[in-house]
Amino acid sequence: MAHGASIQYEPVAEIGGGAYGTVYKARDTESGQFVALKSVRVQTDQNGLPISTVREVALLRRLEQFDHPNVVRLMDVCATQRSDQETKVTLVFEHVDQDLKTYLERVPAPGLSPDRIKDLMRQLLCGLAFLHSNRVMHRDLKPENILVTSQGQVKLADFGLARIYSCHMALTPVVVTLWYRPPEVLLQSSYATPVDIWSTGCIFAEMFRRKPLFCGESEVDQLGKIFEVIGLPPEEEWPTDVTLSRKSFPPLTARPIKDFVPEINEQGAQLLLKMLTFDPLKRISSLNALEHPYFRDEETLTETKS
Numbered sequence: 524m525a526h527g528a529s530i531q532y533e534p535v536a537e538i539g540g541g542a543y544g545t546v547y548k549a550r551d552t553e554s555g556q557f558v559a560l561k562s563v564r565v566q567t568d569q570n571g572l573p574i575s576t577v578r579e580v581a582l583l584r585r586l587e588q589f590d591h592p593n594v595v596r597l598m599d600v601c602a603t604q605r606s607d608q609e610t611k612v613t614l615v616f617e618h619v620d621q622d623l624k625t626y627l628e629r630v631p632a633p634g635l636s637p638d639r640i641k642d643l644m645r646q647l648l649c650g651l652a653f654l655h656s657n658r659v660m661h662r663d664l665k666p667e668n669i670l671v672t673s674q675g676q677v678k679l680a681d682f683g684l685a686r687i688y689s690c691h692m693a694l695t696p697v698v699v700t701l702w703y704r705p706p707e708v709l710l711q712s713s714y715a716t717p718v719d720i721w722s723t724g725c726i727f728a729e730m731f732r733r734k735p736l737f738c739g740e741s742e743v744d745q746l747g748k749i750f751e752v753i754g755l756p757p758e759e760e761w762p763t764d765v766t767l768s769r770k771s772f773p774p775l776t777a778r779p780i781k782d783f784v785p786e787i788n789e790q791g792a793q794l795l796l797k798m799l800t801f802d803p804l805k806r807i808s809s810l811n812a813l814e815h816p817y818f819r820d821e822e823t824l825t826e827t828k829s
Contacts (some may be wrong), residue, residue, distance in 0.1 A: 528779065530552070533549055555563045559614060600614055619680075623669040623671055640727075654682055654719075655808070655810075660682075709745055710767055750773075753777050794817045
């Protein structure tokens with residue numbers, strides 16, 4: 524980790540106060556290009572090293588060597604000692620002008636074309652498959668964390684940061700949105716890479732709807748809204764290690780997904796339901812999602828029918 528970030532990177536504007544602290548757009552004085560700066564205060568061990576952070580950053584750095592087109596580049600990491608107990612770690616990322624949230628808000632009516640949605644989804648799943656194949660979970664996937672370049676390239680941001688930030692989160696009373704959280708996280712059960720697929724399903728639906736699919740106000744409310752769409756799962760699928768019982772929810776049956784996402788085609792609807800599957804073990808993986816008929820070209824689909 525380099526020291527003395529402040530000289531090389533000159534802040535230009537505040538991009539936003541995320542859940543994790545302020546994000547700045549800055550200019551790299553050496554190359555002249557724009558970067559995004561994210562800083563976090565981390566607790567240090569006896570040797571003054573922010574140990575879990577060093578591990579996480581090493582992992583992000585390793586991913587960097589692959590230079591994946593659908594993942595934001597981590598250009599630099601700088602650490603500055605603030606006290607014996609605390610170090611400020613600044614992560615320097617490539618800067619992309621807009622996120623998917625802004626992109627969707629700016630789309631003129633009637634919204635994105637089906638082909639554009641398919642292209643964005645394919646890129647999003649490619650980035651995710653890359654992370655998952657390297658054992659990295661995003662854990663906080665939502666439209667604000669998905670960047671879209673002016674050329675229409677999708678880049679995943681803020682992956683791997685969930686762990687770096689969790690220690691810092693304890694210090695900040697923030698409301699992190701529940702809307703993209705899967706049932707196993709809402710129920711505080713164990714979780715793995717399928718969490719990101721659930722979030723991707725929510726985002727897939729939102730690309731058509733141009734508004735979120737499940738807008739809950741608490742964990743229980745969020746689960747209730749999910750079950751109104753996918754139905755209350757059977758008893759045998761309910762995780763056993765959770766405090767919230769299945770009996771807390773009304774016995775709802777699944778409704779047609781097209782009631783909620785009317786513009787989606789048949790193949791898209793099938794894929795969406797495979798992503799919005801309650802049981803994480805039955806949820807589709809990112810690699811299998813990319814192989815889904817939804818992503819096959821229309822010509823090949825009509826050929827197989829005739």
